[in-house]
Every structure is written in structure tokens, then in C-alpha cells.
Amino acid sequence: MKAKDILGRRGEDLAAGYLELQGMRIVDRNWRCTEGEIDIVALDGDSLVVAEVKTRTSLYYGHPFEAVGVSKLARLHRLAAAWCRDHELRMPLRRVDVIAVVDDGVGDPVVEHLKGVG
């Protein structure tokens, strides 16, 4: 595994732990289809949450949130629908969350969570 993949993996683990702390139930991780990958699928009460996790070691190249653009958001919404089809589930309440993890490897990692974007 490359360094960036290890970092990403660690960020996703941190994010998943964070979501569970918020009272969500993780139902799937790193689900793939032809259109792309979902980092985390979770249930928040009745809502299906598709979470994208962005991890950085510093803010030198911009904040993790800034890396999520309009096209990526649109793809996440399509992936959420695809996940439901694949699992033959009807989830009328769906949303996309973005989680930013900044981990400089020295202090405690900082996790920020935006709910229901796009």
C-alpha cells in the first residue's frame, strides 16, 4: 500500500468511529460499483447516509472540504441510489455527508462533519 492509501484508510477508520459515536450504524464500507466507490454507508435513524471521507496531514494544500466539488457531489448522490438498487432497498430518506479528517501525526486528529450537503 502506498502512503496516501494508508493515510486514507486511517482517516476512514477514524471517521467510521466518529459516526458510531454520533449514534449511527455503519452498514457498509468501501462499496464499489462501475461508477465509483462509497467510503462509508451508515444509518442515522431512518436516513441512509452516504459519507465521503477526505483526509489530509496538513492544510498546506487547502482544506479537505475544498476537494469535494460539484461533480463529486453529484456522483455521490448517484452512488447512493446505486447502492439502494444493488441491495434492493427502498430508502426514501437519503443524504450525503462529507467528513474531513486532518491528522498531522503529532497532535490529536481533527474530524469535521458536514451533514446533508449538495
Next chain:
Amino acid sequence: MGLGRAYSVALVGLNGYIVEVEADIGQTLPAFVILGLPDASLNEAKERIRSAAQNSGIPLSRRKITANLIPASLPKRGSGFDLAITMSVLRAANDIKSTERTVFISELGLDGRLRPVRGILPAVMAAVQAGYPDIVVAQANAAEAGLVPGARVRGYRTLARLAFDYGADPQELALDFEPEDEEPCDPEDAARPVPDMSDVSGQGDARRALEVAAAGAHHLLLTGPPGAGKTMLAERLPGLLPDLGDTEAMEVTAIHSLCSLPSASVQLVRRPPFENPHHSATSAAIIGGGSGLPRPGAASRAHRGVLFLDEAPEYERRVLDALRQPLESGELVIHRSAGTAAYPARFQLVLASNPCPCGKASGKGLDCTCTPMMRRRYVARMSGPLLDRVDIQLEVERVSLAEFGQSGGEEDTRTIAARVEAARNRQSERLLPFGMETNSQVPGRVLRGILRLPAPTTRILDHSLERGVLTARGYDRVLRLAWTLADLGERGSPDSNDIGQALALRQAATSAAA
């Protein structure tokens, strides 16, 4: 987190409107949106503001920032809103305390310095009038903004300093950043020596005509061969005019503030401006115009001063005729897609023209190679209605060797200007009850009514009218000139001698146009 508010000013022509800037920070992905009809340069404010805030040590929030400029329907342009938007966003993020009713007008540099903007004087005037006397501008604009009575102006060099004064955390701020003052780059502001009348040798008639034109604010046409000194004379007219009063100086400075970037040594323009456009100028250049919101042209820059059109027949006819409206009303109203702008344009018009296309048809005109038809067409390019508004129409001859040889000893500008000022004072005293200042403004109704002269005095004039040499409008113009001549001669009212001289001052053109 929440809502922030700050104020700025949008200029439409010379009229300013208070603009309220609201900023909101939303809990979603990072973005920066400016609402309220921003133009391209205002939309670029986002990038300037982000960098400036970052480099000042107070980075903007990493969320969605929405800045709304109210009223939304008013088109806004330019970079002067940078600072107000920044302050409202910082307030929304709770980085600074409330700015209350302070108005912010400045552009931001990427390094966080405050940069001067155009039109600061009319903007500050509008803010004070609207009841917002507390104003923050770039240090380079502070002197100009301070000219407005009643304004409490504060000048800053950097955003960090300003944020510090509004309670931002000094730990993070880049307070040791001190940009150097920019060099004044406006060549127009370097005191241009006004040419002196003593340089003009001979030309007794023309010198006299210039003095009369200056004293009564009469429009002037000089016709004569190349090299006779028409341009030389016209350039010396502003020197003869008296200093501008307080209100006039404010008007003139406001227009110049719109046209040029500020320089370090800003003061009120006290001397009448002189505008000398080239004859290839378009009507947009003379009248004002441009895409979007119209900008002032040469006619407005010559407000309260002299607009000199050299080689007047070479101008496009459309351009010359467009000057008739401001000559009448003293104002130019220009309509464009982005709005309507009204600029003052009460200028003294000086036209210079060759007598014919080849320029040699003066005196006996023996060298002239033009056909009579060419000559007539050339003079007719200046339309009748335009020339009708020009009180003094004078033929200027080449200086003879005799006059040229004994040059020296001619009166200098100061001596003549003193006489002009005395004459102006007499006029304004007499014309005060009518709400006018100079003889050139007096309508015929008053000239032939309250200010009527006794019949023996006007006998030559009545005679000319009877013979058809003079039109009714021409009659009034001679009367106006006669009053100015009387003012210069310190007489209470014109005598028959003044009338005779006045008649002579416009006789030349009558023969040229015939």
C-alpha cells in the same frame, strides 16, 4: 457564526448610494458567492478577499460564504466593495466586533494592503449626505476623502491594522506588515505651469477678446490662418479666469476623482480645468460614455473651466452638435444599458478654425487655393445652431513683422486676471437678484427688460437690426458683450462706445460666414 453586516457606497455617475453588505456563513461545503448584480471586477473580489484575509492572519471560514449587496437591483461595479465584504464576512465568523454604521470603501491587495479606488470624493459626499459620516478608506485615499465637510475619515494601510482596531485576535494578525506608500503616478497632478499672456506678441484685438471672454464667460471662436497664434491664445484663457468657489471646486474635484487614480497630494481643484481633445475624438470621448455605466467625457472634465476644440471644423458634425445640449443646460445626461448618469458640464467653449481648408484665405487671401464652394462647406461644418451660442467670433491675423520685432512689454496674465476678477465681481453683484453670475447667462428677456439701455445708446444696434445685418439673437449677444465691456471699464452700464466695440467683436465672423 451567523450574519455580518457592513456598509459601502455604489456610484452611478456622480451620484452615490449606500450599499448594505450582508454576509452569511452556511454549514455546507466551501464556496464564496456574491449576490446583488456584481460586475466582473466585483466578482473577482472573492479571490482578492480570500488571499488578503489569509495573508493578514485572519483566514476566512472554510464553509459556504454568501455575501449579499443590498439593494440587489442596483448594478454594482469595481473593486471598492472589497473591504466592506471582508468586514461583513469577518463579522459573520465572529472574528471582529460589529462595525456599526461605518462605511468601508477600499480595494484589497493580495498581501492584505488597502488600495485606493477612483471616485472616493463623490462616494464620501454621498455617504455623509445619507447620514453615514464614519468612513474607512485606504491611506492613499484619506486626504481626498477628508475634503468632504462633516466626514469622519479614518485611513488604514493594511487589513490587519483595521481588523485589530475592530477587536480581532492580535496573536494571529500580521501587524508588522507595513507596505510602502505608493508613488503618485498621475502626471496631470504635477503642477503644470500655466502659460502667460506676456508670451503673446502683438494681437491686440485677440488679447482684448480673450479678456472679454474671460470676464463675461462668453464662448469664443477664433478664426485665422495657421501660425496666427489661435492655440497659443486659447491655452492662456484658463489663466485669466478667477479661482473656483467652494461649491464649484467640489464639483470639479469630484469629476476628476472619477477620472483619475488618486495621488498623494490631494487637494481641491481650485483652478479652472482646461480640456483640449484631439479633433479625431468620438462623441463618447467628448460627451462621455463607454460600455455599461457611462463615464464622464472631456466636456464634463472641462466643467467650470475651458473646453478648447482646435481645428473645430475637423470634428465630426455629430460631436459638435452634441455639445449644444450642455451649452444650454450645463449638464450631460447619458443613457446606457447599465443605467443613466448625469454629469455637470458647464464649460466655456473655445473654438479655433482655419478660414478655409488650405488655411490661407485670410486678409486678401491671395495665396488661397480653395474654391469658394470648398470654403463655404468648410465653415458650414460648424452648424449654425452651435455658432449661435458663441458670443465672440473673432478673426485672428498673422502677427506682422513690426509687432513681432517689438515684442516685450505686453501685459502679463496677472494684470489682466485682476481686471477680469473685478469685472466678475461687478457682474455677480448686479445679477444676484436674477440668480445668475455672469453676463453670458443673462437671457434676452432681462437684457431688453429690466436692464434695458436708453435708445440713444443702442442706436447703432437698432440700425443694424433694421438693415438685417443682425438677427434678434445676435442683437442680444451684442448686448451681453457690451455689458461685459462696461464691467471691464468699470462703468455702471454700457455706453454707445461699448456697443460699438461689442459689435466689432462679432463682426468678423459675420463676414466669414457670409
